[in-house]
Amino acid sequence: MGKDKTKSGPLAQRPDNSAFKQQRLPAWSPMLTANTVLPFFYFMTLICLLLGVWLLLTVQSTQELKLDYTDAGDCKVCYETRLNASNAAQACSCTKEFQLKKTFKGDVFFYYGLRNFHQNLRRYMDSRDDAQMVGRKKSLKTPSSYCQPFANDPDGRPIAPCGAVANSIFNDSFTLTYHGSSGSTIPVPLLRKGITWYTDKNIKYRNPTTENLTLAQVFNGTTKPPFWQKPVYDLDLLDPNNNGFINDDLIVWMREAAFPNFKKLYGVLNRMNKPFTNGLPAGNYTVKISYNFPAQYFRGRKEVVLSTLTWFGGQNYFLPIAYLVTSGLTLLLAIMLTVVWWKFGKNGKNMEE
C-alpha cells in the first residue's frame, strides 16, 4: 500500500474503485461436477493406459539376473572366514557359476548388490567430509568433525578419506568368465571406469592439486581408513588416474543408497570384441569373487546383478503396473461419474430435485 497519494477534497477517503480492491478481478471458476470433469477422467484413463502398455512392453524386453553369493557354494568357506574379524586381512576367494538362458542384448550392467546394509543411517551418512573429497588441502589434514570416529587414527594422523562411509567401502571384487559353447573360457571384459556421474568424477570429487608431486606424496601424512587394505592413492593399480578420491569405485560407494537393499554399479560390459558385441551371449558363466566384505554383522546378503536397462531404468515392473492400475481405476471412476451425470445432471444443470 505504501503512502497513499494525499488526496484532498470531500471524498478523500473514498477507496479506489478498482477491480482488484473491490475483489472484482475477472476470474475463472471451474465447477467440479460430473459433466465438466468427465472428459478429463476419460483422458486420464487413456493416457495412463497407453503409457502403461508402452512401459510394460519396454520392461519386458529387459533382462536381469541376480546371483546371491553370500554363502553359496564354495563362498560358504569365505563366509565362515569373515565371521571372525581377526581374519580380516586373510584373503579368500570363491567362484560362482551361473547360466544365461537367453542372450542379454545391448549394454549389460554389472552390479554388486547388498541387502540389509543401511547406508542411509543418519549418523553413518553424515560421517564423511565432502570438502576433503573435493580436494581441499586443509580438509585433508584436518577432516571435519562429522567424520568422527574415523577422522584421525589413534596416532592422530588424519584419515583420508575420512568417515564411516568411506571406511566401510565394499571391497569384494569380481571377475566374470564366459564358458563358450566350444568349451573355451573367455574372460568377460568389463569397463570399470565411467560408471560414475560425470559431475561426481569431475567436480564433486577431486584429488588435492599435485604440483609435480605424486599422489602418494600428496597424501603423505594421512593414513588409510582402518578397514582398508590399500591406501587411497593405490586403489587402482592399473590406472594411476583412477586413484585417490576420484577412484570410480569409491565415488560409487560414496553415493549413499537410499534403501537398505541396493545395488551399485561395478562395471559395464565392454562390447568391443566378439562374442560380446551384441551383449552377453547365452551360456555358462563363472564369476570369481575375491570375498572381503563381511555381511554377517547385519544379516546381510551379497549378490551380483547383471542387467540390461531401458530408457527409464532397470527391470522394474512396478511403474507399468501402476500406470495400468491407475488407468483401470480412473476408468471405473469415469464410469461411475457417467452414471452420476446420467442420473443427476444430464441436462447440464444438476440442481434439480
Added chain:
Amino acid sequence: MTWRSPLALMRDALRGQRAREKDLRNLVSNLPYEGLEKAKQPNRYFPSNAIKTTKYTLLLFIPMNLFEQFHRLANIYFVGLAILNFIPVVNAFQPEVALIPICVILSLTALKDAWEDFRRYQSDRKLNNTPCLIYSRKEKQFVERRWKDVRVGDFVKVVCNEIVPADLLLLDTSDLKGVCLIETANLDGETNLKQRTVVSGLSNPEFEPESFNSVVVCERPNNNLNHFKCYVEKPDKERAGAGIESLLLRGCTVRNTDHAVGFVVYAGHETKSMLNNNESRYKRSKLERKLNIDVIFCVILLFAMCLVGALGHFLWLQALPGVPPYLVADSSGHLDGPSLSGFYMFFTMIILLQILIPISLYVSIELVKIGQIFFITNDIDLFDEETDSRMQCKSLNITEDLGQIEYIFSDKTGTLTENKMVFRRCSVMGTEYPHKENAIRLAVLDEPESEEEVIFNQRPQSLQTGWSLDAEDTAPRDTTQRRGSRRRSKVAGIAQSDVAFSSPLETEVIPDKKLLQQISRAESSSGSRKTDPYLDFFLALAICNTVVVSMATAQRRRVSVSPRSYHTTNLLERLSSLVKNVGSSCLSSCKRKPKRNRTFSENSVVEEDHFRPSVKMETTKDTYGLQTCSLHAASQSNKPAATSGDLRYEAESPDEAALVYAAKAYGFILLARTPDSVTVRLPSGEDLVFEVLDTLTFDSNRKRMSVLVRHPITKEYVLFTKGADYAIMELLGTPYAEHFSGSKKNIAADTQHHLDCYAKEGLRTLCVTKKVVSAKVYESWLVDRQRALAAIDNREELIMDTAVQMETNLTLLGATGIEDRLQENVPDTIMALREAGIQVWVLTGDKPETAVNIGYACRLLEEEDLVINMSCNNKLTCTSILDCTLEEVRRYSADPRNVDTTPDISLVIDGRTLAMALSPDLQERFVDLAKRCRSVLCCRVTPLQKSRVVKVVRERLKVMTLAIGDGANDVNMIQAADIGIGISGQEGMQAVMASDFAISRFRHLKKLLLVHGHWCYTRLANMIIYFFYKNVAYVNLLFWYQFFCGFSGTAMIDYWLMIFFNLFFTSAPPIMFGIMDKDVSAEVLLGVPELYRTGQGAGEYKCSTFWVSILDAFYQSLVCFFIPYLAYQDSDIDLFTFGTPLNTISLFTILLHLSIEIKAWTVVHWVIMLGSVALYFIVTLAYSAICVTCNPPSNPYWILQSQMADPMFYLICLISTVVALLPRYTFHVMRNSIAPSPLVQARHLDQLDPSEREQWIKEWRSFRGGGQVKRSRLSTPPSPSLETHADIFPESPTASDIIGDDFTLNVISENYQGPVHT
C-alpha cells in the same frame, strides 16, 4: 544538583511513590519555588509532561525485544528445538541450520517492532517539543517553552486553536464570563464544541498567576474522560469545587476563545487522554480457539509419531546381530545401548518432524487477516459518502467471526434510525397539534432521499415559475449550478463536521397554524408577564437544553482555512445561489401567509450558512435584509434577521437541537447561552435574558434534565424540566389549572394519550414541564446543592440526589413527538439478516410502543407474526407468564402441522421484566423462550441491561453474538459481544472507540456480514485446514522414510530445500488463497442471504473436516512416498536422488490440492501458483548447481539436474500426483454432482449471466415462500434451467399461502401495563 545521600534519595523516592498513590493530591503553584533545585520543588513527585510511549531504548532493544518475543509460545517452541539440535546425541540436522527458522522469525519481528518503536519515538519527540506558553515568575509573563517542560503546578496559557498540553484546571479565560470552548475530537471524535468554565468561587476579576496561593486538591489520575473531582482550597480554608466542566483535557483544542489559562493538575502519562490511550484489544476469534485445539491434536500426533520412531529405533537396534559397519559410534568409540538410543531418537524425531506443528500457520493467519482487512476497508460499498468515512477495522484478528454470527443485538436510535431528529408533533396543555404541513413537507423530502437530485430539482422549478419574468436565460444555469454546489457543499460541510445535527432539511419546521394562532393569542393576552402555558412550553423548549449557540461568523476558527481556489471557483455558484435564495423567499412571501413565510425564508438562510465558509459572510449579509421583509416587527426586522440567521446550534444530543429548532420556528429563538444566562427572543421580538441558576444535567437514571432559571420579568425561580414521559409523569404535581382558564380537562391524561399515540407512530416522546420554585425553597436547596458540588466522595450521588430533590411537583406543559427516521435500507438489511439465519434483537431505551412501531417499520416484526408482549411488575407474575408462554411455544412447535415452519414468534419485553427474567433462576427459561423467538425487542433497557442480555445469550446459548450501536449507552453491549460494531453516527465516537469494527450506516452490516463475513470465514477456515494438511502431508514423507533407515532420523531431502519448501515454495499460495479466494460472488451472497448459514455454528471448520484432511494428508503422503519407493526399489538410487522426486511430487500434490480448493482463479492466483512452481525449480536447480560442499554433510549437488534428465522422474511425478489427488478430486466431483451444497448451487448461479442470475435469485426467494424462513434447514433452490420457469412461478404464491395459513395459534399477549398511572 547537589549531592545527596543514597538513603535520602531512597526516602524521597518512597515518599514520591506514596504521594502518587494517595487518593487525594495536594497541588500548589510552582511559581514561588521557581528556580529552586528539584528537591525543594513541592510537585516533584509527579511526572513531568514529557511522554515516552516507546517500549525500548536503543541500548536495551535486543534483550528487551527478545524477552518480549519469547512470551509467544511458538517462539519458545522454535528455540527449544534449536537448542535440542545443539545436543549432539539428539540432533537431526546441522545445529547451525536449525537456527535459521527461529532467527528469521525473530529478526523479522524485531525489525517490525523496531520500526514501530522508532515511529513512536519520532511522534513523541515531535509532541514533546511542541511549543506552549508557561508563566515564568522571573519574566512576569508567559514565556514560550516546550510541552515537555510543563510540570504539575505550572500555569499554562493556551491560545485559540492550540492544543492543550496537559490536563489543566481552567482558571482564567479571555471570555468575560469565564467560558472556554473546546473541541474534543482528538479524544473521542466528538466535534461539537464543549463548554468549559473557570472554577467558580475564585472570581477575581483579574487573574494573576503569581497571586495564586490556593491549594488544588484533586483525585488520583484515572482514565474517565467525563469525571473529575477536585476542589480549590483558598488560604482562608474556603473550598471551591470543580469538576470536569473546569478541566481542559490534554489533546483538546481550544476554539472560539482567545486564550485560556489553566493550572496543570496532571501532566504527561497521568493525563486522562494518555491513560485512555491503551493498547488495542486482543480478541481471539472462535476459529482460532478451535484451531488451537487442533494444534493440540497435532502435538499429540507428533508425539505419537516420535514414539513410533523411538520404539522403532530401539527394536531395530535390538534385532541387529552384531555391530555392522554402518553403525557409527561416537568419537570415543562408544555405542549407546538400544534403549538409550531409542530415547534419544524420540527427541531427534521431534526435531525432524517439527513442522507438523504449524507454527508458520500463525504468521500466515496474521498476514491473511491483514489482507482481508485491507479488502474490507477498501470496499467502496462500505464507504459512506456523506461522512467521507470508510469502514474501520479496530480489531485485526476477528474478521472471520463476522461470518459466524448467530445473534445480532442492535441499538435502535442512531443504529436503525438516522438519529437525525425531526420535530413532528406536539401537544400543549392537552391539545394536539399535528403539524400537518410539516408532515407533508417531510414526506416530500423523504421520497427523494435516496436520489439527491430530485430534491434540488423541485425547488428550482418552483423558482423558475416566479422568476422567469425577468431572468429567463439565467434560470436554467442557476438550477444546475445550484444543484451542483448544493450537493458538493453538503458533502463538504458534513465532512468538516461543521454542522452538528442541523442538516437543513431536518431542522426546518413548518409551524402548525392553530398553534401559531394560539401563541399570538397567548402573547397578547398574557401581556408583559409572559407566563402563558403556551409561551412557557416554547420557552422551555428553548431554554431547557444544553445547546450551545455559536454565530456563523464566529464559526470555529481553524488554523487552516479552506484552500483559496475553493473560494474563487465557488464565487459564481455562491452568487447564483444567493440570487436564487432571494428569489425563493420572495416567491414564498408572495404565495404564503406572512407568518409562515418568515420562518421558511429564515430557515433557508440558515441552511445556506452552514455550507459557506465564514469568510463569505460579508456578502451574504447584505441579502438578508431583502429576505426579512415579512417579519412582523418591522422596526426590528433587519437586525434580528441578520443575527438569527447566523445562529448555529450545537447540541450534544440531536433531540435537543430538534426542539430548539422547533421553538425557533415558532419565534422563540435561542440567541445565546452562557453558563449563567440564556437569551431568548420572543415572537414579539423582545429579547429576554434568563439568569441560569443551575442546570441539572441529563443522566440515564433520572432520564430527564432540568434548567433552573430566574424569569427576567416575573423574577420567579422557574424550573423547566424535560424528560421521558415515565420519568416525568410520576413527578407531576399541580396541573396548570390556575392559568388555564375555561377547560377543566385532565391535561396529564390527555397528554399521556397523545404520548401513546406518538409512540405508536414511532415518534420519540418527551414531556415538558415547568415548576415555579419559591425563593425560600431555592435558598435551602442551594445550600445542599453547593455542598454536593464541593463534595469529593460520592459527588455524583449527592448531585443526583439534589437534582431529584428539586424535580418534584412539576407542572405539565406538554409533550413533543420527534421523529427519528429509519436509515435507508434498514428493513431490507434486517430481512436479509434474518434470512441469513441470524436472530436480530433490538435493545432500546424507548417506550415499548415506539419500539414496536419501529419494529414493524423495519420489518423486525411482521404483520402475521405472533407477538408476545411481556411486561409485569413482580417476579411471581413474570415467572408464570414465562412458564405459560414457554409451554405455549413448545406446544406450538411440537405440533405436527408446524414441522417445517418454525413459528414466527416475536417477543417484546420491557426493561423491568427483563431484569426479572435475567435473574439467575429465570434465566434459563427466558433464554429458552428467546431461542424460540424469531426476533426479540427489549424496550426501556439500561446500558447495563443491554450488556447483560448479550452476555446471558452468549454464554447460555453458546452462540456467536454481534452487538451494534452508536452511542455511549451501547458501549457496554459492544464490549460484551463477540463482535462489537460501532456506528460512527451522530452521537460521538465512544461506541466506535469501543468497537471492533466501525461502519457508518446500518445497511453496511448486510454486506459486511453476508459478503465479507462469509468470505473471510470460508477463506480462513479453508486455509487453516489446508495448512494442517500441507504440513502433515509433507512431514509424513519423512516419517515413512524412517521405516527404511532404521528410524535413525534421516531426511532424504536436503535441509535447506526443506526450509525453502515451507518458507518460499508453498507459503504464498495458501496466503493468497486465504486473502483472495472467492467461493461465491458478492451479488449472489447478497441475493441469497441463506448462504450465510453455512458459516454458522461449526461451519466449514468442523472437527470432521480437520480429521478428513489429516487422513487425506496421510493418504497422499503414502502415495507420494511409496510410489517412488516401489519404482526405485532395488535400484542403485541414492538418498538425495530419491528425495528430489519426492520433494517435487509433494510440491505438485500440495499445490494441485490447493487448486482443487480454489474456487475462482484470477490473474493473481495464476501468477502465484505458477510462480511457486517456477520458484521451486529455479531455486532448487540453482542451489544444486552451486552447492558443491556448502552444506556438509548433505550434498544435493547436480541431483535435480540429473533427475530432470531422466524420464523416470517425470513418469513418477505424473503417476504419483494423479493417484494422490484422485480421491479428493473424485470426492469433490461426486459431492458436487450428487448432493451439491447450497454454496455449490450458488456457484452455479454465479456462472449464469447477470440478468439471468437476477431472475434466478428472485425465483429462489419466491420458492422459499416469500420471506418465510425456515430455520431448520436450508431451502432447496429451484433448478436454474430455463424450462422450469413456468413451473416455479405459479407455485411460489401457494407456498407462501400455505405457510401463512398455518397461523392458528392463540395469541398470548399480556396487556401491556404502562408504568404511568393516570
